Amino acid sequence: xxxxxxxxxxxxxxxxxxxxxxxxxxxxxxxxxxxxxxxxxxxxxxxxxxxxxxxxxxxxxxxxxxxxxxxxxxxxxxxxxxxxxxxxxxxxxxxxxxxxxxxxxxxxxxxxxxxxxxxxxxxxxxxxxxxxxxxxxxxxxxxxxxxxxxxxxxxxxxxxxxxxxxxxxxxxxxxxxxxxxxxxxxxxxxxxxxxxxxxxxxxxxxxxxxxxxxxxxxxxxxxxxxxxxxxxxxxxxxxxxxxxxxxxxxxxxxx
Amino acid sequence: xxxxxxxxxxxxxxxxxxxxxxxxxxxxxxxxxxxxxxxxxxxxxxxxxxxxxxxxxxxxxxxxxxxxxxxxxxxxxxxxxxxxxxxxxxxxxxxxxxxxxxxxxxxxxxxxxxxxxxxxxxxxxxxxxxxxxxxxxxxxxxxxxxxxxxxxxxxxxxxxxxxxxxxxxxxxxxxxxxxxxxxxxxxxxxxxxxxxxxxxxxxxxxxxxxxxx
Numbered sequence: 001x002x003x004x005x006x007x008x009x010x011x012x013x014x015x016x017x018x019x020x021x022x023x024x025x026x027x028x029x030x031x032x033x034x035x036x037x038x039x040x041x042x043x044x045x046x047x048x049x050x051x052x053x054x055x056x057x058x059x060x061x062x063x064x065x066x067x068x069x070x071x072x073x074x075x076x077x078x079x080x081x082x083x084x085x086x087x088x089x090x091x092x093x094x095x096x097x098x099x100x101x102x103x104x105x106x107x108x109x110x111x112x113x114x115x116x117x118x119x120x121x122x123x124x125x126x127x128x129x130x131x132x133x134x135x136x137x138x139x140x141x142x143x144x145x146x147x148x149x150x151x152x153x154x155x156x157x158x159x160x161x162x163x164x165x166x167x168x169x170x171x172x173x174x175x176x177x178x179x180x181x182x183x184x185x186x187x188x189x190x191x192x193x194x195x196x197x198x199x200x201x202x203x204x205x206x207x208x209x210x211x212x213x214x215x216x217x218x219x220x221x222x223x224x225x226x227x228x229x230x231x232x233x234x235x236x237x238x239x240x241x242x243x244x245x246x247x248x249x250x251x252x253x254x255x
Numbered sequence: 256x257x258x259x260x261x262x263x264x265x266x267x268x269x270x271x272x273x274x275x276x277x278x279x280x281x282x283x284x285x286x287x288x289x290x291x292x293x294x295x296x297x298x299x300x301x302x303x304x305x306x307x308x309x310x311x312x313x314x315x316x317x318x319x320x321x322x323x324x325x326x327x328x329x330x331x332x333x334x335x336x337x338x339x340x341x342x343x344x345x346x347x348x349x350x351x352x353x354x355x356x357x358x359x360x361x362x363x364x365x366x367x368x369x370x371x372x373x374x375x376x377x378x379x380x381x382x383x384x385x386x387x388x389x390x391x392x393x394x395x396x397x398x399x400x401x402x403x404x405x406x407x408x409x410x411x412x413x414x415x416x417x418x419x420x421x422x423x424x425x426x427x428x429x430x431x432x433x434x435x436x437x438x439x440x441x442x443x444x445x446x447x448x449x450x451x452x453x454x455x456x457x458x459x460x461x462x463x464x465x466x467x468x
Contacts, residue, residue, distance in 0.1 A: 079374030093462040
């Protein structure tokens with residue numbers, strides 16, 4: 001296996017010199033999912049955005065399939081990478097179908113071909129194209145919107161998907177459904193995924209590897225099992241924070 | 256009444272067409288200037304305040320004075336219609352400029368960031384995302400400008416540019432209320448019709464969740 005995405009000592013500082021990323025290095029193997037975990041403001045989103053050159057690192061480099069993205073044409077690069085963010089990412093003036101096909105439209109694909117492809121993608125994410133294709137985002141539920149967003153990311157046949165808290169705005173049950181859907185799709189399609197979240201459960205469920213960012217530094221990079229068993233204080237604190245409910249419920253029972 | 260219409264009907268129709276032509280030409284010029292300028296301001300927000308402020312100052316010049324100022328200018332002053340169109344254009348700038356700027360500036364920055372992340376070029380982002388999302392705002396500005404200009408265009412008759420104001424000025428000069436109404440009523444109806452038509456267009460281009468200011 002080779003690295004589909006590799007970060008080599010990637011740093012980023014704002015114009016005022018405030019460091020947001022500090023020499024981050026790790027690799028994402030082809031066909032695997034790496035979850036970037038961390039608090040708000042830990043630099044997760046910034047790191048994700050260095051891959052499609054939405055953010056230019058101030059130090060180090062990002063490699064896609066061994067080639068630095070610095071030399072790539074940003075438009076072509078972005079079209080070749082799927083991108084999903086929280087539900088705000090759909091264009092309110094476009095139907096679900098047009099949202100899905102927008103990248104293809106931008107590339108100049110013929111209308112008929114694009115419509116067929118969009119419809120296929122909508123079915124792939126569990127939305128009947130005949131019912132939902134013509135609907136506008138405000139006529140869809142949060143979960144349905146997120147499905148459309150996922151279909152859009154898959155439209156360009158991207159090998160790499162960047163997902164920035166894709167399910168963050170959903171209720172826990174819908175979120176679980178979406179996680180199942182994503183897992184199912186990834187199992188079939190062999191995409192390389194970089195997913196940002198602050199939800200440990202999501203990280204453990206979806207991630208082949210978990211990267212923990214803390215104040216712009218890479219605090220850990222390990223598998224889900226190791227993460228749970230780690231005694232490293234920072235990781236243990238994370239695990240504890242997520243299992244508090246369980247622990248306190250157990251205590252109530254005991255008392 | 257019917258005798259009145261018989262006497263003035265033809266003239267009213269002619270002057271209405273003239274009125275529409277003055278206003279329409281001014282709206283075309285104003286749109287051609289103010290929409291690109293408004294878009295440009297969203298790229299250079301630092302200029303927004305002074306430029307919109309300048310358009311605002313134009314707006315405060317009394318219309319009769321504006322026509323008067325323009326009349327002695329070379330080329331412009333040769334034809335009254337030129338003076339009228341330039342003055343009306345000046346009045347129409349502000350609402351269109353302001354709404355274009357506000358309409359684009361108010362777009363959720365997340366959406367623009369997504370458009371970029373999906374690999375849309377700058378031009379695609381503008382035509383596929385920004386313009387459609389700001390469309391109803393721009394039309395709302397156009398509507399305000401048109402209604403204002405239909406009203407102001409009646410004053411253009413004072414410098415001999417024609418339009419429905421001619422009947423009003425003649426009526427005032429000869430203390431003839433019927434004649435005043437013969438100009439005023441069609442002018443009011445014209446303003447209402449423009450308001451209705453552009454309101455419809457605005458409604459057509461609205462985007463759910465984004466209401467014109």
